[in-house]
Amino acid sequence: MPHAPIARADHAADPYRWLEHRDNKEVLDHLKAENAYLEQQLSGQLALRESLFQEIKSRIRETDLSLPSPWGPYLYYQRTVAGDEYPRHYRCNKPADGTLTVDEHSEQLLLDPNALADGGFISLGAFSISPDHQRMAYSLDTSGEETYQLFVKELADDSLIELPFADCDGSMTWANDSQTLFFGELDDTHRPHKLYRHTLGTDSADLVFEEPDGRFFLSCYRSSSERQLIIHVGSKTTSEAWVLDAAAPHASFTCVAPREEGHEYDIDHGMLDGQWCWLIRSNQPGINFALFSASEAAPSRTHWQLLRAHEPQIMFEGFSLNQQALVLSLRENGLPIIEVQPQGQAAYRVQLPDAAYSLYVQDSLEFDSDVIRLRYEALNRPAQVRQLTLATGAQAVLKQTPVLGDFDADHYVSQRLWATAPDGTQVPISLVAKREVLGNSAPLYLYGYGAYGESLDPWFSHARLSLLDRGFVFAIAHVRGGGELGEAWYRAGKLEHKHNSFSDFIACAEHLIGIGYTQPSQLVISGGSAGGLLMGAVLNKRPELFAAAIAEVPFVDVLNTMQNPDLPLTVTEYDEWGDPNQPDVFERIKGYAPYENVQAQAYPAILAVAGYNDSRVQYWEAAKWVAKLRAHKTDNNLLLLKTELEAGHGGMSGRYQALKDAALEYAFILKILGMDAEQNG
Incomplete structure (x- = not known):
């Protein structure tokens, strides 16, 4: 019976610090010896692991179509195919009747991660269609280190450009001219600390923002209204936001509220009572956050107006903006709550069937949509995508994750x-x-x-x-x-x-x-x-x-x-x-x-x-x-x-590998609890 690998212990305050020497042969040999020892110890479970893998896989619909999302003249969606590790990304023309029926005659393959992975590791970071729907920006991590390569694809002819930038965090945010991209750069500690602006057709990028404080991470995103760009800079306890008209990407960002230690806030742009405005979630009035508004022209702190006060027993976790309604994500008694405030109507809470569950806004769809999508699931209930009609509160289950076989x-x-x-x-x-x-x-x-x-x-x-x-x-x-x-x-x-x-x-x-x-x-x-x-x-x-x-x-x-x-x-x-x-x-x-x-x-x-x-x-x-x-x-x-x-950090990429990892873990558990013999037998 092989013995467990015994690591060398140095005479030092930390006797195993030598294991931190990445790429050192002794370190790699030790890690490989541990992997071999694991396989040897679990060799009696190989049949059980395969059985568990097949059992889990048999419950999953391997070939499936995601729920299409309407945007502009298209429906955007994904397809999974049996045997493929990753879903393929597609779009087709949006039906004139407003349904979600996929038109396969106009279907266009946008991205196939299976071909890009070629059997190796791959993780898709950004996947961003330009506002004019002519281009696709995406980023890829091919090692698991969460450092990304940036690409732009012309959707008219499928021509592809790899952008010549290194140490990227994977983010790619379009301005409204569909020619300007903002992306983040990582520092030596893997922290997003710089934001660059790149104009397509050039090989350069301009530094837009730099965050020197090592506690703060930087990100950039488009507002719900699609009219503004927002930089969010945040530590675990403090945040700061800068904003820019998305139609003027070469102008300068404006600070909304300069950072104050302990003040956390986030901001979005939308519409209230028919007027463009800013919505701000802030913890200044209390630790569970409150909601403020400000006019489009004056987002600074001195112009904030209180919309929803701090409540000691209700955590205000976030909000989603839509032309038809303001949707609040709350937490009360340990459970997530969705509260909807339709324009000009009384607020209501979304009603749900289970006592303990997961619920969040999955997709607010287009800004002028009269519906949004919620993702809902429970420990005993497969995930559902529910359509919520904002004005009435009516719900419809558009898709439920299937469980094949004998499941009730x-x-x-x-x-x-x-x-x-x-x-x-x-x-x-x-x-x-x-x-x-x-x-x-x-x-x-x-x-x-x-x-x-x-x-x-x-x-x-x-x-x-x-x-x-x-x-x-x-x-x-x-x-x-x-x-x-x-x-x-x-x-x-x-x-x-x-x-x-x-x-x-x-x-x-x-x-x-x-x-x-x-x-x-x-x-x-x-x-x-x-x-x-x-x-x-x-x-x-x-x-x-x-x-x-x-x-x-x-x-x-x-x-x-x-x-x-x-x-x-x-x-x-x-x-x-x-x-x-x-x-x-x-x-x-x-x-x-x-x-x-x-x-x-x-x-x-x-x-x-x-x-x-x-x-x-x-x-x-x-x-x-x-x-x-x-x-x-x-x-x-x-x-x-x-x-x-x-x-x-996320383990091996690919859906089948994740199932194999689960099968190994379960086989280990069954072995320890003495339940593997009956499973094998």
Whole structure:
């Protein structure tokens, strides 16, 4: 039986720092040895992995047509074809009757990522049609490093130009002349810090905006009205916006409100009561944000007029503008709410069938459209695209993601539970299982994230059915640090309050055990990126509580990373984790950092996955963590590291590869829980 790879430990403060030497032969050999060890240990599951892959794939309609979107004289849409990793992008003439029926006679292939990938990694960044519909700008990442090449295609003759610019962030924003493009450049830490203006037919670009502060990221986008260009510059706590008439791309951008530490705002341009105006979402009146308006000619802070006041119990997350209505995205009691304010009519809230769900505005369509599209799904309900008539609130399901085979949503039950944290805080849990499973102790998969104010709203998964149909419960722990219960919930799980994320997750696990839904020998936990930090921290604190853990691109070497300002994202992350150059912050992060706190104790089985080209969480975080765990843990439980040598933060590209990754993870879980023999047999 081959032994696990043992990494060399140097006599240094960080004995595994040598693993940070990218492209060093010893490092690459070690990562390849770990990959080989994983395959050897899971060799008995090869048939099961293939069976799971085929099982998951069989539920997915491999050849499908996306819901076409009308814009100008065309319908734009995508097609997926069985065997292809990526959807192809098309357009056709828009039918005169206003329907969404695709006219195959006028169909035009715009982009085929399958041909561009040629079997390798590819990720599409921008995909932007010019306002006159004559050109297409798009960007490609071919390594997973999230650095993009820029292209412009003439749609009349399919001629293609690669723009001669390097270190691009992938963004491409058209001005209204359909000749001028704005794009972003990355600095040495992979931060978008410069915005350039390029005129087609030239080989040069003019620097328009530069952001020197390492905490701030820069982006550029078109307003909902299509009449304005907006630069947004933001850190984790502060933002600033600059605006420009999209018909005058060579003029100068104007600052809306100069940055003030702690003031976050975002801006869009549209129409209210028949007048062009600016809409501004700002946290100055309170942490849950308020809404202001300003005339088109005077967007500066002194001219803002309050439209919607701050509400302590309702988080105002965002808004969508349309000539017919103002659509607000709210969050109340942990659930997303869509509130519509039609022009000249009373406001109303969109009504939905489930108790726990995910909901957002997917597409506001053309600015003068009288309908918008919502995306709605639940743990037991496949995603639906719903058309909402703005004036009346009427809804129609235009498309539901199909689930092939024997699937009935009513065979699964979704619940919202509440766990009590050590400080008395009630922490929500969303879960789903087959009806006959709930109430009995069962294998349970508990997922968590808890950072950056991100909300883990319940989502449907074709792959997850392979666990649910084997008697699993799937649950999400909505711990502090996420945004599910508003800004205060986020702030209660960051900086000096980060420990609440860990204690909340443990409380959720203990609650699920306490009510008899599972037991430690059946409990699997999972999280990725900042959720991987969560996994590492709770494994150090309560390893006996879990049977297995999955850590995807885990941010487990947080202390060392936050001390290296040359790495991507580090400086801007000070607002999330703190600056360890301050002694008290150093000690605080050191107190929970997963890598620093590995102990001589028994750990559950662990599968860690890293991306060698990951620019957000470097591959060595998982590699160093696994190396230290191997050297210190006192058990014989399986510890595996998989490094995707041709992928970045999002893993391998392509839909089939994602299914194979899920099959590997599920086979690992079934092996650890002793359920693989019955599956293979």
